[in-house]
Amino acid sequence: MNDTTGRARALYEARATGKPIPPFTDDDPTLDMAAGYAIQRELVAMLLADGDRIIGHKVGLTAKPMQRMLGVDSPDYGPVLASTVYPDGGTVPLGRFIAPKIEAEIVFVLGSRLQGPGVTVEQARAAISGVVAGLEIVDSRIENWRIKLADTVADLASNGAMAVSATVVPLADIPDTRLIGMALTRDGELVDTGAGAAALGDPVAVVAWLANTLAADGVALEPGHLIMTGALHAAVPMRSGDAFLAEFDRLGTVGIKVGD
Template identity: 80%
Template sequence: MNATAASRARALYDARSKRMPILPFTDDDPTLGMADGYAIQQELVALLLADGDRIIGHKVGLTSEPMQQMVGVDSPDYGPVLASTVYGEGEVIPLDRFIAPRIEAEIVFVLGSRLQGPGVTVTQARSAIAGAVAGMEIVDSRITDWRVRLADTVADLASNGAMTVSSRIVPLADLDTRLIGMTLTRNGELIDTGAGAAALGDPVAVVAWLANVLGTTGTSLEPGHLIMTGALHAAIPMTRGDVFRAEFDRLGPVTVRVGGES
């Protein structure tokens, strides 16, 4: 065990449970990189699984140019989706479960068959996908004021907070995921738009990328896993009482209602 990674993971674990942000790890050590971030993430995931949580999929973040610009990077990152963070369609999501939450609309895939890299092609990834669903992710940072560099957000489960998906699964047959358009409203007012091509040019390419990256560690994508393919727009801050609705071409709508106390 890497003692430094373990202590940093414990700091993030405490920040998550107490909802009190911590200073960026890269403040103390600006040389920290992606590999350091994943070493911390691995230790943090072990702590969360020891509490009884379980991994039901993965998120890929920083797949669109606006999100990469926000963090100042040019590469995606990834983290697990934990069962405890998934909310049902239209369910009220308590604001006090987070520190500095922001919302993103994105295309989510449901895996139909096992997929393991390296060497996975986009065609192979597409054939492994059971279908696409409309989704929204709540990103949150346990790092003060979102002052994250790549190592910080990677360590922090790729800044994952929670997610919700529609119950409607749409098969990929005759569906070009690059061309899926999306409109996002807050309290009925249009606030952003996007299209599937914002996610690495094609959301299916995100699945192939993830399978190949995870494959280097011997990890595979499993049937039933949810794969979040990244925001199609810049993340939007959330406030109590907000109702967000993302409407996707062909996939339909998904709604998030923001409440107060949990």
Template identity: 70%
Template sequence: MNQSIGQARDRARALYEARAKRVPIAPFTDQDPSLDMADGYAVQQELTAMLLADGEAVVGYKAGLTSAPMQQMFGVDTPDYGPVFASTVLANGSIVSTEAFIAPKVEAEIVFRLGSPLRGPGVTTGQARAAVAEVMAGLEIVDSRIEDWRIRLADTVADLASNGAVVLGTPLPVDPAVDYRLLGMAFSRGGTLVATGAGAAALGDPAAVVAWLANTLGEHGTVLEAGQLIMTGALHAAVPLSAGDAFIAEFDRLGAVTLAVDEP
């Protein structure tokens, strides 16, 4: 790690204030380009502790950088992760305001809810699939507390993997006969198709994302608990969110999930 505990805490405080004030900060990697993924997670841990002290609750985890193009962009060969907080989970059809975010974008993805705990390392994709109880369509709002999305790997990891909020569709029981790699998705803004995707865009198999999370967190003594949400990663490039927008992601078998944005 290339920073002290004090530096990690100071950087977490800067992100905490940026979240509270909706005012972005300069990338940490501008000052110190040597910061790496481990440094980012050290900041993330400190920031999570601050938010938990405010009364937040972790209800699951989100995975990012689960597609090959995103990993290539950041020069890594592994996803990243961040906590999902209770206050950021929204119902299908929710209306949000751009004033709640700094520079929001939207991504469609498959979301799982665990029916039994997973303790890594050593969890296989098959074991992860068997532990999932429910599946639903999701729209993730990603947001960056870093100016103009000028993020390098350490910046986005520190910033809770750029989490903003998630809108969840109708939860459905997992069907063992369904191959979620092959689930197709059409994503539209204002009635115009802007992206398509399939489950396999998320690490080749959304269940593999669950296994990866269980194993990665397990190395640090954290267990994925029954009832937790697992956001498996975007199936397409993120789309900017603006006032007046209306988004719908239509998934094969999972149905649709919608999100509207308040006019100013």
């Protein structure tokens, strides 16, 4: 399998069947980020043809440790699909995923259209209407998370699902998003902590980066879009019966339960 459409179809089927596939980079180690995005675009077209819709974007690899792990110096991105959003406090079925892990993230709500190139952090801040507490479930349709950069980019940046709090805090009420602290617990026990500065030094900078990067494809960030700005800590494996709660300074809490 060495064609873009064929690889996208393989990922589409892996999502449908729950059966992971070998890394594309096993067959072709020369695959790069551009090839990964070409596959991603084909996969997204297939999912939208099924009736799904894009309600925002996720940005991954915003933390330096994750960039070092994959040998890159910039983030990656993928769409957030409406079918993958769960309510705060909802139950997420483990069987929907292959090898899911959970990450706590700061999520922005766009208030006005934002399109690059040349978007500054100040312009991104002006376009953001609110901030919510978020949880991302990352999942890999690639066997055993044996991903290289092209593999994870192709696979919607390893996006699985998300949950966000119902409370939207106006960005104007938060003096510095870098300093938003977070504590993640599983069944009441502390698992990890983080702060907004883990995401490219400033989560708002993630929005500017995304707007400028998507501009190359003529894509804008639209009002109402949710922008996931990247994990504030190492991803945590999920097990049936787990109850996760992320407590954010100023943003409140967001939690999920893990079902079968």
